[in-house]
Amino acid sequence: MSGLRPASLHSSPAVYTPVPISTLPLYRRLLFPSLPQTTQPPPIFNHGSPELSIATYELLAVILRSHVSPWYTRLTRDKTFIPEVTSAIAHGLREVERRTLAADLPLLVYTTLPALLAQHYTDYRAAQLRHALSPSTSVAECFHALQPHIALTPESTVVNPEYLRQAVEFVLKACMSKEDWEAETDRTIVREVLVGPVLGGVLPRLAQPWFLFAMMLGVLGRGKGSKASAKSMSKAPVTSMRQMLVLLIGALHALTSALHSVVTLMQSISRFLASLPTRKQYSSQSRYYASNLLMLVAIVLDLPSRLVSDLLLSYTSIIVALLQPLLDRILSHVLYAYILTSVNISTIVIRANTILFPNGVPAPPTIEPPHEQQVLTRQLLEARLVDSLPSALSSIIIGPTTEARSRTAHDILQPLSDAGCNVHLIMRLLDAILLSLFPELAADSPAIPAPSAPLGSLPEEAKVDSDSESNKEGFATPLSH
Known part of the structure; x- marks a missing residue:
C-alpha cells in the first residue's frame, strides 16, 4: 500500500x-x-464483494458530482449533504439486494422475460400484416394498438417522465428508511436523478435499432468467415491396398477417439449432476424453463414456417419435456452460480460507468450514425448470425440456401428495427423486473422475507408467487405463465 x-x-x-x-x-x-x-x-451490499461496492461507489460519485454538486455548491459550502444522500442511496440498494435475493429470479429470467420477447416478435409480425393491409397506418401505430402502454404514445420513443417518477417514488418509499424518506430534499434529488439522467437517458437509447445492432455485433465479435475450406477439399482416390489400410487404421483411431470423448463427456455430466444442490431446494413442480427458452428460439427463428425445422422443433420439444425436471435444476444452478455473480455484476456496473460517464463526465448526446453506416452494421450482423451456426445446423434451422439463410437472418432482426416498437419492449421488461422485486405494485402480498443465501448461491424455494405479476393500475401487465 x-x-x-x-x-x-x-x-x-x-x-x-x-x-x-x-x-x-x-x-x-x-x-x-x-x-x-x-x-x-462501509460496504454497500451485505452479500456482495468489496469490488462491487467500490464500483458502485465510483458510479454514485460520478453521478452526484455531475448532477448534484454543480448547483448545490452554489447554494452552500456545506459538505455533509452529499454524504447524507450517499447514505440514503446505500440503504436503498441494500433493500434492493434483499428483495433480489428473495425474488424468484429463475421464473423471471427463464419464463417472464422470454415470454415478453416472444410476444414482441409475434405482435411485430402481426403489426406488419396490418400495415400491409392498411398502409396509411404505420407499423409502430399498429404495434401500439396490440401492446398499449400508459407511458408511451404511438411512433414516439419518449417515455412519460411522470410514469417513471411515480414508479421510482414507490421504489424509494419501499427501500428508504423512515428518516431518509421524510427528508424530502434528499428523496426528491435521488428521484429526479434516477428519472432524468439515468432512466430518461438510458431507455430511449436502448430502443434505437442501430444501438441494439451495434451491441449485438460487439457480443458476436469477429465473424468466422468462410468455413474451413481445407476440410472440404476432395481427397485423392484410393489406388492401392496400402492406402486402404491407412484409411482403415485412421477410421478405427477416429472411432476410438470418439468413444473416449463420449465417455469423458458422460463422466463430466455425472460429476456436474452430483454437484447440483439437492432436489428439495427446488420447486416440486416443473417450471418448464427449457421449454420456454426453446419456444422463444422457435418464434425468433420462425421455425414452424419451414417443414424440416418444424419437425426438428417437435422432436426437440419431446426430448426437452422428458428431461424437464433435470433441465430446471441445471438452469437454476447456472443462473445463480455462473450468471448472477458479484464478478459479473461488478463488470456491468463498471461498464455502465464507462458508457454513461466516459472520463468521469456525462457522455455527450448520442449522435445517430448516418443511414449508410446503420445499413452496413445490420448487414454485418446478419452475416455473423448466419456464420455463428455450424453448417449442418444452419442448413436445417435457417435454410438450405444462401438466399434462405440471409432472408431468415433479416427476419430475425426485423422486429428490432423500429424504435417506436422497441421502446414498448424495454418498458415491458422494466415493468416485469419491478413487479418481481416489488410484487406489492401489482397486488397485496406478504412482506418479502429475508434472504437465506448470498448472491452466487441457490436460495430456498421461491417466495414470490407468479400470480403476483398481475396488472396494477399504471403498470403494463407482464405475461402470466
Missing part, C-alpha cells in the same frame, strides 16, 4: 503516512470527506 512506509533494520516500526487528498479516489473525496484514510468505507 502506498501509504505504508517500509521498516528497516535500523528504523522504528512502520507508521502510516497520509497521502495527499488529491490522490485519493473520487468516491473517497466526495462521498466520505471526513472518513479517515485508514478506515474503509
